[in-house]
Amino acid sequence: MRLAGLFSRPPTGEPDDDAPDEAGIATSEAPPPPEPDVPREAVVIAFANQKGGVAKTTSTLNLAVALSEEGYKVLVIDMDPQGNLTMSQGFNPDQIERSMFDVLVHRLPIDQVIETAEVDLAVSSIDLAGAELALSSMIGRERALEKALNPIKERYDFILVDTPPSLGLLTINALVAANGVIVPVQCEYLSLRGLVQLENTLSMIRENLNPDVGIQGILPTMYDGRTLHAREAIEILQENFGDLVFKTRIKKTVRYAEAPVKGSSVLKYDPTGNAAAAYRELAKEVLNGAKARKHA
Numbered sequence: 001m002r003l004a005g006l007f008s009r010p011p012t013g014e015p016d017d018d019a020p021d022e023a024g025i026a027t028s029e030a031p032p033p034p035e036p037d038v039p040r041e042a043v044v045i046a047f048a049n050q051k052g053g054v055a056k057t058t059s060t061l062n063l064a065v066a067l068s069e070e071g072y073k074v075l076v077i078d079m080d081p082q083g084n085l086t087m088s089q090g091f092n093p094d095q096i097e098r099s100m101f102d103v104l105v106h107r108l109p110i111d112q113v114i115e116t117a118e119v120d121l122a123v124s125s126i127d128l129a130g131a132e133l134a135l136s137s138m139i140g141r142e143r144a145l146e147k148a149l150n151p152i153k154e155r156y157d158f159i160l161v162d163t164p165p166s167l168g169l170l171t172i173n174a175l176v177a178a179n180g181v182i183v184p185v186q187c188e189y190l191s192l193r194g195l196v197q198l199e200n201t202l203s204m205i206r207e208n209l210n211p212d213v214g215i216q217g218i219l220p221t222m223y224d225g226r227t228l229h230a231r232e233a234i235e236i237l238q239e240n241f242g243d244l245v246f247k248t249r250i251k252k253t254v255r256y257a258e259a260p261v262k263g264s265s266v267l268k269y270d271p272t273g274n275a276a277a278a279y280r281e282l283a284k285e286v287l288n289g290a291k292a293r294k295h296a
């Protein structure tokens with residue numbers, strides 16, 4: 001899978017990795033040399049889990065902002081008709097005239113629905129709820145997002161796609177357009193069982209539509225290390241998925257619910273808090289590891 005090469009590409013903007021930090025100490029090893037002959041093309045990561053409330057939206061936004069802090073150019077795409085990602089950057093989905101619906105169904109260039117927020121954001125509105133039906137009779141219905149992204153892929157390092165809590169056409173579009181999938185899971189036994197269904201969908205997509213897509217990482221969220229149940233849930237995940245499970249644990253805290261009320265990521269809302277630090281740690285993991293591999 002080509003993620004490995006792309007992940008090693010240096011950031012396109014500030015900050016400079018080699019620059020000393022405030023304490024005057026170089027923080028990380030030198031970035032790999034630039035590859036001038038390789039045109040830049042975004043790595044597309046879909047956040048998927050057909051279960052609602054597992055932190056897909058929270059993880060899409062906060063990982064995006066953490067990657068952007070590292071100097072990468074990032075676009076997030078709201079593919080959920082509920083518009084939670086759009087709202088969490090302070091936009092009202094009820095007042096949005098043109099959204100991903102128009103991009104997917106009417107082939108409106110995606111530029112026209114990209115708003116400037118903490119990171120670039122392609123917005124959703126309630127119209128998007130009609131997209132599944134409108135797309136269902138179209139030829140190439142599974143590739144509408146992939147097509148929409150082609151003209152803008154060279155402008156970004158990462159495109160993170162938030163999906164609705166279902167495995168319908170909107171999510172399938174995201175999986176077809178993606179290089180890899182991050183699966184946020186709540187650290188509860190019942191939440192783990194849904195992963196089998198997601199894996200089956202991914203296998204079908206690999207067979208028919210996108211041979212390269214695989215689970216890039218499983219992200220344990222809402223983790224409460226004081227409970228035996230949460231620790232056991234992580235053990236089950238690791239037994240089944242091995243090193244596909246990210247080492248970063250996203251702990252349970254009300255900060256994640258507070259930040260969207262202010263229209264901001266947790267990294268902006270509480271920049272020095274543990275909640276922000278967790279997504280910065282995840283960003284490092286995503287950048288360091290070419291975790292993607294096919295998981296049958």
Ligand code: ADP
Nearest residue numbers: 052053054055056057058222251252253256257
């Ligand atoms: P999804 O997109 O999978 O439906 P969300 O990201 O919207 O999930 O999260 C569901 C709810 O849980 C939101 O209110 C969100 O603020 C909250 N939340 C997300 N992550 C955490 C966490 N680590 N701890 C506590 N609450 C969280």
Ligand code: MG
Nearest residue numbers: 056057080084
């Ligand atoms: Mg959501």
